[in-house]
Amino acid sequence: MCINIMRKEDKYELTLKEAEAVLENEENTISIMATLVALLKQNFDSIYWIGFYIVDNGVLKIGPYQGTIGCLTIEPSRGVCGRAYTKGLTQIVDDVHKDPQHIACDPKSNSEIVVPVFNYQDQIIAVLDIDSEIFGNFDEIDQLYLERLINSSFKTRH
Ligand code: SME
Numbered sequence: 001m002c003i004n005i006m007r008k009e010d011k012y013e014l015t016l017k018e019a020e021a022v023l024e025n026e027e028n029t030i031s032i033m034a035t036l037v038a039l040l041k042q043n044f045d046s047i048y049w050i051g052f053y054i055v056d057n058g059v060l061k062i063g064p065y066q067g068t069i070g071c072l073t074i075e076p077s078r079g080v081c082g083r084a085y086t087k088g089l090t091q092i093v094d095d096v097h098k099d100p101q102h103i104a105c106d107p108k109s110n111s112e113i114v115v116p117v118f119n120y121q122d123q124i125i126a127v128l129d130i131d132s133e134i135f136g137n138f139d140e141i142d143q144l145y146l147e148r149l150i151n152s153s154f155k156t157r158h
Pocket of ligand 1: 074
């Protein structure tokens with residue numbers, strides 16, 4: 001079936017299976033991040049920008065991403081990414097222009113989801129930031145599947 005006409009849930013199920021197959025036995029964090037970014041970007045037309053921000057000495061530093069140039073450093077007190085990091089909880093923003101904490105790296109982004117990444121010791125090591133040009137593009141289905149994808153890709157590994 002053409003991926004463009006698949007339901008969102010089915011695209012995520014496919015992405016989960018692809019990630020499981022491609023990342024089997026992979027331990028390198030950057031390789032895992034780069035692969036997840038590529039898989040999600042190729043499976044979801046609605047994604048404009050996708051990337052990881054990695055926790056580094058108390059700030060978030062840009063990691064593997066696809067899209068236009070992203071901010072290199074995000075302070076924990078700033079951005080939707082900073083909020084996801086400090087709260088340790090997924091953030092969904094339907095209209096980024098109405099969120100005072102949002103950092104506009106690219107004016108084309110209109111909605112956003114940021115998912116925290118935990119390692120096997122339950123320490124937060126990064127956040128996954130996904131932006132869309134479509135307002136209100138992300139909902140609880142995205143949250144559920146992205147958290148599953150992140151957990152199965154990082155939490156089970158040392
Ligand atoms: N919008 C994010 C910053 C990163 S860029 O969108 C690539 C934020 O508010 O944290």
